[in-house]
Amino acid sequence: MANQIIKDANGNQYEVIKEKLPVYWGSYLVNNVPDSLEDKEEGVIEDTLRWLHLEKSMCIDVLDDANFCEPVTLHWLDAGDFATFIFHKPI
Secondary structure (H helix, E strand, O other): OOOEEEEOOOOOEEEEEEEEEEHHHHHHHHHOOOOOOOOOHHHHHHHHHHHOOOOOOEEEEEOOOOEEEOOOOOOOOOOEEEEEEEEEEEO
């Protein structure tokens, strides 16, 4: 299934991308508040976003669907509670 493409009021187009990421990254990704992060974790987040090609994307929401999982494709992350994050990626 292809990702959804949306357009804002200015005509800018964005691809809507959903990714499962650690739930406690929510305040950082959505509001840019690093309070719940461990030392040097901002670097891990930035590296993860770069690997997912989301470094220029805006995280607009996190769904209330957290569950425990062990990330397979993001093997550098520890198992834990993951939720679905929604990003708008400029096209």
